Amino acid sequence: MGNSVVTINNLVKRFPVGGDFFTALKNVNLSLEKGEFTGLVGPSGSGKTTLLNVIGGLDSPSEGSVTVLKKSLGETSHNERAELRRKNMGFIFQSYNLLPVYTVFENVELPLILNKVDPQERYNKVAQAIEWVGLSDKINSRPAMLSGGECQRTAIARAIVHEPTLVLADEPTANLDAENSHHIMKIMVKLNKELSTSFIFATHDEKIMDYLRRIIHLDDGQIINDEQIDRPKSGS
Amino acid sequence: MLFKIAIKNLLGAKLRTWLNVFVTALSFFMIILFSAMYDGMREHAKQVTIDTEIAGGAYWHPEYDPLDPMTFEDAHSALPGDVQLLVDQKKAFPVLVSQASIYPGGRIMPVIMKGIPPGQNIVNMPTDALSGHDDIAIPVLIGKGMASDTKLNIGDSFTIRWLDTDRTYDADEGTVVHIMDTENFKLDMSHIWIPLKKAQTMLAMEGEGTYVTYEKGLPPVQDKGDWIPRDVKYLIRDMEALIEADEPNAAIMYIILLCFAAMGIFNAQVLSIFRRGREIGTLMALGMTRTRVVGLFTLEGGLNAFLAAIMTVILFGPLLWYFGNNGIWLGVDYSDGAMGIIVEKYLIPVYSVGLVVTTTIIVSIIVLIVSYLPSRRIARMKPTDALRGKVTV
Known part of the structure; x- marks a missing residue:
């Protein structure tokens, strides 16, 4: 438990469908350590995104316990979970979810504003994060002016600018071509190495499998295989 | 923090913001103009009576x-x-x-x-x-x-x-x-x-x-x-009574105009929340509490009204000033008294301090309420639904 970032015991997640319930996650048990680079892999509807949302505190478990960064999500309020996400988590979405009216700089700056970081420090951290993802020349561009790869790199910068312990990425390469997918993954591997940030991906994209050091296979809401891959931490 | 984000959102949305602000400003303009026309009509009726009939008063047999x-x-x-x-x-x-x-x-x-x-x-x-x-x-x-x-x-x-x-x-x-x-x-x-x-x-x-x-x-x-002295107050008492009896009509007119303004703002807010469901989800995922998201959208509504007030002054101020000085041609001759009250051919609106202050305060309160009402739905929104853009308001 010392280095554990996520601990899940007997997690069940049900959604109401009509007058009945659909069980999206069935008796999931899982433990993730600090600095892991893990993929939740499986076909559509296997429960990857639901599991990611539960870990991120965006959704609550129907049964079982989920402990993230030593906080039991079942015992925390909405505001406490928001604080946990604000301070310790970063999110990367399939469709980037950048705020369209903000520039690259402003999008990346947002988590720091929410964390009340003072303006000078904020500027330095945003500039550094943008440099990490190689978008220094697009700092004043708006998302509409960026390519898909650039949008996702902006989203990555936004996810890591406040140096969170855990980054949750939902299908981060699904909308990208192979070149951009590899580029994005290399950036995340680099961040994982340099900042010891734990990454959890929900994906069914074969292109990124080579980068993962742990692959958890999900099917029909259950973990069917948990595979550790012996790969140097520097990535592929 | 919320203020800074709200300002960024408003200014960043460019055309959408300015259209909302314009509609709200138009509502402000209509409320002030119509109320001032109403006051002007009543004031003019009194003034015409004094100028043409009463002067300083009378002594009656x-x-x-x-x-x-x-x-x-x-x-x-x-x-x-x-x-x-x-x-x-x-x-x-x-x-x-x-x-x-x-x-x-x-x-x-x-x-x-x-x-x-x-x-x-x-x-x-x-x-x-x-x-x-x-x-x-x-x-x-x-x-x-x-x-x-x-x-x-x-x-x-x-x-x-x-x-x-x-x-x-x-x-x-x-x-x-x-x-x-x-x-x-x-x-x-x-x-x-x-x-x-x-x-x-x-x-x-x-x-x-x-x-x-x-x-x-x-x-x-x-x-x-x-002989009985009759002062101006006595001699215009019938008109005052008529005006007093007309107060509910004026109030209804005012409320209708306010409702139009409120509906405009409410609609803009609902549309804004509906369109920005994914943004709401993203803000929640980034760690903004629901209360703060509600506050942000309410603040945006309030700032929308504030910008509308400024736009009213800049865009419609000269028009209000022009009407205040030159009047508005009614195009109908009511000199036969068919209206039951003296109505001038050129209606000159009267902008009293009371009208402007009252309108500003009432509209501001209404703006905050109608900004808050749709925004509070956010508090009940599930972040996962919002992220999928699944928003019902």
């Missing part, structure tokens, strides 16, 4: 009741000492009132015949048109509405029949010497105006009057006999 023509027969006498002194000093003028009948085009029509000194300049009436007609038996001044009703034109003659002080019917020929275009229908409808001396002679009431109207700013006289 004790028998005189303008609403009961039967009293006119006995409502005349010589003027009391100090009242006569005012008339001699040209600070007041007497009016002699009697009932009469006229026969324009062979028809009979009961009228109120009023004798007025042609040289008076205390009220705004073209009475000087009555002077210098020695060749005419009875020079008559009528209003446009009366001329229209009787189909009389300048130079037309008709029979006037009246009851003199000896209770004897007399008749003579009156000739229209002028048709006045007055906004005060009370001087117009069923009225004929003739020179005072002629009226006194016709009625055998030499040196007598029914009431005396005096100029503005005069103190009350001591020797007024049994």
Whole structure:
């Protein structure tokens, strides 16, 4: 438990469908350590995104316990979970979810504003994060002016600018071509190495499998295989 | 922090923001203009009555009741000492009132015949048109509405029949010497105006009057006999009562306009939340609490209204100023009194401090409420639904 970032015991997640319930996650048990680079892999509807949302505190478990960064999500309020996400988590979405009216700089700056970081420090951290993802020349561009790869790199910068312990990425390469997918993954591997940030991906994209050091296979809401891959931490 | 984000969101949304702000500003403009027009109409009605009829006030013969023509027969006498002194000093003028009948085009029509000194300049009436007609038996001044009703034109003659002080019917020929275009229908409808001396002679009431109207700013006289002083407040009491009775209508009008403004803002907010569901989810995922997201959207609504207030001043201020100075052409002549109140042809809006302050405060409160109402739905929104853009408001 010392280095554990996520601990899940007997997690069940049900959604109401009509007058009945659909069980999206069935008796999931899982433990993730600090600095892991893990993929939740499986076909559509296997429960990857639901599991990611539960870990991120965006959704609550129907049964079982989920402990993230030593906080039991079942015992925390909405505001406490928001604080946990604000301070310790970063999110990367399939469709980037950048705020369209903000520039690259402003999008990346947002988590720091929410964390009340003072303006000078904020500027330095945003500039550094943008440099990490190689978008220094697009700092004043708006998302509409960026390519898909650039949008996702902006989203990555936004996810890591406040140096969170855990980054949750939902299908981060699904909308990208192979070149951009590899580029994005290399950036995340680099961040994982340099900042010891734990990454959890929900994906069914074969292109990124080579980068993962742990692959958890999900099917029909259950973990069917948990595979550790012996790969140097520097990535592929 | 919220303020900074709200400002960024508003300014970043560019056209969407400015369209919302424009609609809200238009609502502000309409509320202020319509309310000011309403106030202007009422203020103008009072002002016209004072300018054309009341001046500084009047002394009435004790028998005189303008609403009961039967009293006119006995409502005349010589003027009391100090009242006569005012008339001699040209600070007041007497009016002699009697009932009469006229026969324009062979028809009979009961009228109120009023004798007025042609040289008076205390009220705004073209009475000087009555002077210098020695060749005419009875020079008559009528209003446009009366001329229209009787189909009389300048130079037309008709029979006037009246009851003199000896209770004897007399008749003579009156000739229209002028048709006045007055906004005060009370001087117009069923009225004929003739020179005072002629009226006194016709009625055998030499040196007598029914009431005396005096100029503005005069103190009350001591020797007024049994004549009754009537100040401006008393003389416009009917109009005040009419205006007071009209207050609910004004309030309804105001509420309707406010509702339009509120609906505009509410609609803009609902649309904004509906369109920005994914953004709401993203903000929650980034760690913004629901309360803060609600606060952010409410603040954006409030800032929207603030920008609208500025836009109202910049965009519509000159228009309001222009209307305030030059009036708004109504395009309809209400001088026949069909409206029941004096309505000018050019309606000049009156922007009182009370109107602007009250409107600003009320609109601001409403804006905050209608910004908050749709925003609070966010508090019940699941972040995962919001992220998928699944928003119901």
